[in-house]
Amino acid sequence: MVDFAEERNSVVGVFGWHWAAEHAIRELKSSNFDIKKVSIIGRDSYTEDNVVGFYKAGERMKYWGKLGAFWGGIWGLLVGAAVLFVPGVGPIIVAGSVVTWIGAALEGALVVGGLSALGAGLYSLGIPRDNILKYETSVKAGKFILIAHGTAEEVEKARGILQASGAEQVNVHSPSEDATQAA
Numbered sequence: 125m126v127d128f129a130e131e132r133n134s135v136v137g138v139f140g141w142h143w144a145a146e147h148a149i150r151e152l153k154s155s156n157f158d159i160k161k162v163s164i165i166g167r168d169s170y171t172e173d174n175v176v177g178f179y180k181a182g183e184r185m186k187y188w189g190k191l192g193a194f195w196g197g198i199w200g201l202l203v204g205a206a207v208l209f210v211p212g213v214g215p216i217i218v219a220g221s222v223v224t225w226i227g228a229a230l231e232g233a234l235v236v237g238g239l240s241a242l243g244a245g246l247y248s249l250g251i252p253r254d255n256i257l258k259y260e261t262s263v264k265a266g267k268f269i270l271i272a273h274g275t276a277e278e279v280e281k282a283r284g285i286l287q288a289s290g291a292e293q294v295n296v297h298s299p300s301e302d303a304t305q306a307a
């Protein structure tokens with residue numbers, strides 16, 4: 125049995141294009157990486173001013189917008205979906221396990237040193253505060269943040285896949301970083 129602290133290792137890839145992020149997710153899945161440990165955060169060019177539509181059909185959320193086919197496909201692969209408005213970032217679309225972490229932050233009114241609900245969710249996964257602002261800025265700029273978490277070995281495997289899939293930037297975070305950051 126793996127303890128929670130060991131599972132808080134994470135790798136974050138920043139992708140400039142939705143197709144590259146989707147390719148990385150499909151590569152993780154085909155390499156037998158536990159897809160329940162993968163999340164993606166991004167925006168659609170229509171989410172700022174012209175939301176075309178969201179609805180839930182059965183267990184799947186549907187989205188009408190410029191990247192509707194992309195988000196629909198991602199929501200079919202990953203567990204959990206949300207459309208959120210984050211002050212300072214704007215409307216974001218989230219899929220994967222990080223939805224649970226963000227939901228817990230919202231439900232518990234968790235405030236971690238002034239971080240947004242998105243930031244609190246990322247912080248719960250072991251991502252240091254100084255990196256969270258960079259990731260939120262990337263999302264605001266229209267980029268996609270792909271997160272994989274797990275044991276150190278799982279994260280190292282995912283790191284290689286994200287790098288090979290065309291991520292602009294790949295960062296590995298471990299629980300020991302948090303302790304270092306807090307000191």
